[in-house]
Amino acid sequence: MSSERLIYLPLGGAGEIGMNAYVYGYGPKDKERLVLVDLGVTFPDMDTTPGVDLIMPDITWLKQRADRLEGIFITHGHEDHIGAIAHMYGHLNVPVYARAFTANLARRKMEEAGHDPANVHTVQAWPEVTRLGPFTIGVAPMSHSIPESGGLVIDSPAGRVVHTGDFKLDANPLVGEPFDPEMWAQIAGDGVQALVCDSTNVFSQHPGRSESELPEEITKLFAEAKGLVAATTFASNVARVKTLAVAAEKAGRSVVLLGRAMRRMIEAAVETGVLTEFPKTISPEDAANVPRDNLMLITTGSQGERRAASAQLARGKYRGLELKEGDLFLFSSKTIPGNEKGVIRIINQFSEMGVDVVDDSSGLYHVSGHANRPDLEEVHRLLKPKMLIPMHGEHRHLRQHARLGEEKGIASAVVVNGMMMDLTGDVPKVTEWIETGRTYLDGTVKYGAMDGIVRDRIRMALNGHVLVTVILDEEDEPLGEPWCDVKGLPETGTSNAALVEVMEEDLNQFLMRAGAKTLRDDDKLEQELRRIARQSAFSEIGKKPEVTVVVSRMR
Numbered sequence: 407m408s409s410e411r412l413i414y415l416p417l418g419g420a421g422e423i424g425m426n427a428y429v430y431g432y433g434p435k436d437k438e439r440l441v442l443v444d445l446g447v448t449f450p451d452m453d454t455t456p457g458v459d460l461i462m463p464d465i466t467w468l469k470q471r472a473d474r475l476e477g478i479f480i481t482h483g484h485e486d487h488i489g490a491i492a493h494m495y496g497h498l499n500v501p502v503y504a505r506a507f508t509a510n511l512a513r514r515k516m517e518e519a520g521h522d523p524a525n526v527h528t529v530q531a532w533p534e535v536t537r538l539g540p541f542t543i544g545v546a547p548m549s550h551s552i553p554e555s556g557g558l559v560i561d562s563p564a565g566r567v568v569h570t571g572d573f574k575l576d577a578n579p580l581v582g583e584p585f586d587p588e589m590w591a592q593i594a595g596d597g598v599q600a601l602v603c604d605s606t607n608v609f610s611q612h613p614g615r616s617e618s619e620l621p622e623e624i625t626k627l628f629a630e631a632k633g634l635v636a637a638t639t640f641a642s643n644v645a646r647v648k649t650l651a652v653a654a655e656k657a658g659r660s661v662v663l664l665g666r667a668m669r670r671m672i673e674a675a676v677e678t679g680v681l682t683e684f685p686k687t688i689s690p691e692d693a694a695n696v697p698r699d700n701l702m703l704i705t706t707g708s709q710g711e712r713r714a715a716s717a718q719l720a721r722g723k724y725r726g727l728e729l730k731e732g733d734l735f736l737f738s739s740k741t742i743p744g745n746e747k748g749v750i751r752i753i754n755q756f757s758e759m760g761v762d763v764v765d766d767s768s769g770l771y772h773v774s775g776h777a778n779r780p781d782l783e784e785v786h787r788l789l790k791p792k793m794l795i796p797m798h799g800e801h802r803h804l805r806q807h808a809r810l811g812e813e814k815g816i817a818s819a820v821v822v823n824g825m826m827m828d829l830t831g832d833v834p835k836v837t838e839w840i841e842t843g844r845t846y847l848d849g850t851v852k853y854g855a856m857d858g859i860v861r862d863r864i865r866m867a868l869n870g871h872v873l874v875t876v877i878l879d880e881e882d883e884p885l886g887e888p889w890c891d892v893k894g895l896p897e898t899g900t901s902n903a904a905l906v907e908v909m910e911e912d913l914n915q916f917l918m919r920a921g922a923k924t925l926r927d928d929d930k931l932e933q934e935l936r937r938i939a940r941q942s943a944f945s946e947i948g949k950k951p952e953v954t955v956v957v958s959r960m961r
Contacts, residue, residue, distance in 0.1 A: 551775025665706025710748020899946025
């Protein structure tokens with residue numbers, strides 16, 4: 407029996423939507439040659455990760471085995487698949503492979519982070535393949551909500567794995583390649599050992615809709631609109647941006663692209679040839695000379711991001727442009743779960759201005775970029791895999807997708823981050839559990855989710871903060887009274903006296919009766935002062951704040 411095995415290990419993206427990072431390996435146990443598929447980010451929120459800029463996978467396991475890593479393949483250019491590549495590249499230092507549009511985006515990120523963009527290699531579509539150690543890998547076109555998304559055909563001595571990446575079945579995606587069932591049937595011809603498959607829309611019972619269904623309704627909406635028209639969508643959804651721009655052009659409107667990400671995506675799409683015949687755009691400065699009812703703004707910020715163009719327009723002006731009563735704002739996008747508050751805030755701000763807001767609730771102005779349940783079943787039928795590993799979904803999505811596979815007689819497994827699977831036999835088997843987690847980018851510093859920094863930040867946000875300062879003389883006696891500085895706490899409590907004064911009095915009483923042994927011991931002194939400050943605050947305001955104690959000694 408061969409001692410070599412084919413392994414699959416998700417470090418992110420399995421049991422969550424976002425932060426995708428999947429490791430494949432082949433070889434003897436603990437000596438496998440490795441390939442990483444995608445290295446993405448997820449985004450913070452003020453409730454659980456206040457102040458954090460980006461959240462990335464913890465790739466400690468992979469860093470420790472970087473000498474066995476052959477390369478990185480990026481399936482497509484969405485941030486949850488490509489966003490961490492430049493941040494993490496210094497730990498891995500291997501070639502990066504992607505199709506032209508995605509490679510263009512990756513090189514920009516690498517250059518901004520000070521890495522050599524030449525480390526990103528452009529690959530052509532299937533049937534071209536790249537040899538990496540024991541693997542032969544090809545990128546087979548998949549339709550999605552971004553150009554040149556690709557499913558990976560990963561061949562190893564243990565068989566063929568198809569890693570779908572994000573996809574939908576769209577025969578006419580407007581920009582990018584359509585889904586090609588004949589190509590995928592040919593790929594399946596030699597047998598598929600494992601299908602590792604997108605699970606995002608497994609609960610949607612109806613077949614997915616095509617991008618080509620939208621232009622007529624969007625054109626009609628813009629033609630009937632009075633005043634200025636603005637629309638937001640994902641900047642990476644180049645096909646949708648083109649649909650919006652063409653509809654505006656047909657309605658006699660000049661197009662303005664607002665937001666750095668929007669301009670960057672269109673530039674990359676034009677540079678790599680995936681976007682052609684895009685309507686001419688004008689600058690925000692030139693837009694000032696265009697009548698409002700002949701103007702169309704296409705903006706970033708479809709998910710309510712506070713610094714994006716949509717949110718800034720909702721707060722007043724952006725680049726000299728503003729919306730007024732009677733204008734129209736279209737959300738040509740779906741709100742990702744967790745982003746509802748930000749989107750609703752923008753809608754209400756526009757409403758207060760008298761702007762008419764149209765969202766995707768009618769289904770007329772947005773279609774998903776992910777395969778629905780009937781589409782997933784069609785892919786199962788086309789590829790006839792020996793085993794199914796659902797990915798790109800929360801646990802409920804993975805479980806439902808695995809159940810779908812089992813109903814069709816496909817050996818399926820629910821695999822979450824950190825589960826190393828052996829795909830060598832007839833059924834997937836758990837071979838090891840790897841500790842996984844999250845890495846936070848906070849300003850210019852990266853640290854782990856378990857380091858306690860964000861936890862302390864949340865505690866201060868919830869409970870406020872008190873700084874207690876005490877000075878002791880050469881004989882370890884208090885020099886004057888302690889004093890307190892407070893942040894995020896009310897000025898007075900139940901006694902109607904100033905909170906600071908009550909705390910300082912309680913702390914001073916403790917110092918006056920403290921024994922010499924306690925006064926000589928910094929640790930003991932800090933512990934007692936912290937306890938008293940918290941208890942004093944609790945008596946006054948019903949909260950125990952975070953307390954920092956500074957003991958200074960005159961030597």
